[in-house]
Amino acid sequence: MTPEALSGETLHHADEIAAQLSGIGRLGVAYSGGVDSATLLALAVRAVGAENVVALLGVSPSLARRERRLAHRVARVIGARVIEVHTREAENPEYAKNDAARCFHCKDELFTRIGDDIVGEHRLDAVAYGENADDATRHDRPGAGAATRHRVLRPLSTAGMTKQHVRDVARALSLPVADKPAAPCLASRVPFGQEVSPEKLRQIDDLEDAVYEQGFSDCRVRHHGDIGRIELPTDELPRAMEPGIRTALVQAGKEAGFQHVTIDLDGIRSGLFSLQVVGKGASAHG
Secondary structure (H helix, E strand, C coil): CCHHHCCHHHHHHHHHHHHHHCCCCCEEEEECCCHHHHHHHHHHHHHHCHHHEEEEEEECCCCCHHHHHHHHHHHHHHCCEEEEEECCHHHCHHHHCCCCCHHHHHHHHHHHHHHHHHCCCCCCCEEEECCCCCHHHCCCCCHHHHHHHCCCECHHHHCCCCHHHHHHHHHHCCCCCCCCCCCCCHHHHCCCCCCCCHHHHHHHHHHHHHHHHCCCCCCEEEEECCEEEEECCHHHHHHHCCHHHHHHHHHHHHHHCCCEEEECCCCCCCCHHHHHHCCCCCCCCC
């Protein structure tokens, strides 16, 4: 991490975050390893010192194995300690039924666990999470309601930092996730109204791991019962049809428990199911 490289607008944003955190002795950062939470974690370390910041990583079947590994690697670069918070949202029928409030129940479980088990043990004065200013305007972020309920701070959003601002700061800090694509939780791959279960999440995780092993830069595996539908960046679609790669993906899908493996010619559509449920349509890499 290179905080000395901050200058101009990136330094201004970093100082804005430091001002918000002034007076906080010990801070917990709800952390996923994505660019938003990693940048917030790095700026918190800059502001109050690594010894006073803990990264709180929610761990459940909806967290992809590769994302868990990456989160630990990035935290080591930042110099922050990671505490894994094991959550049980899958045991909540309101979460499992997978309606538009699913993200609320997930975040509510995480923030409840942090409040019940972590704040006192680690003497935290506050907890923050990585909502950015763009997130604050989106219609499909019900998890923000859980943050309000639990009085979780949102320094990036409060400072007016958009996703682009966050990436600019991450690049200035030399964070390895500065250009990382969005990586929503595995439950986002199950269509709304269809039950989320640990078994479905395991199938998705297994097949996505196999896709990344074939060298693709990004992917989503949408769960449609017996069908695993793979979304890839459109410029990488031709590679999926190479005989060796196609065979490997079909075999991995069947080993994961799918009877059929398909490639979506529309490519990746981030937030597809949530956008559909509110009737907004979907846009590539939205």
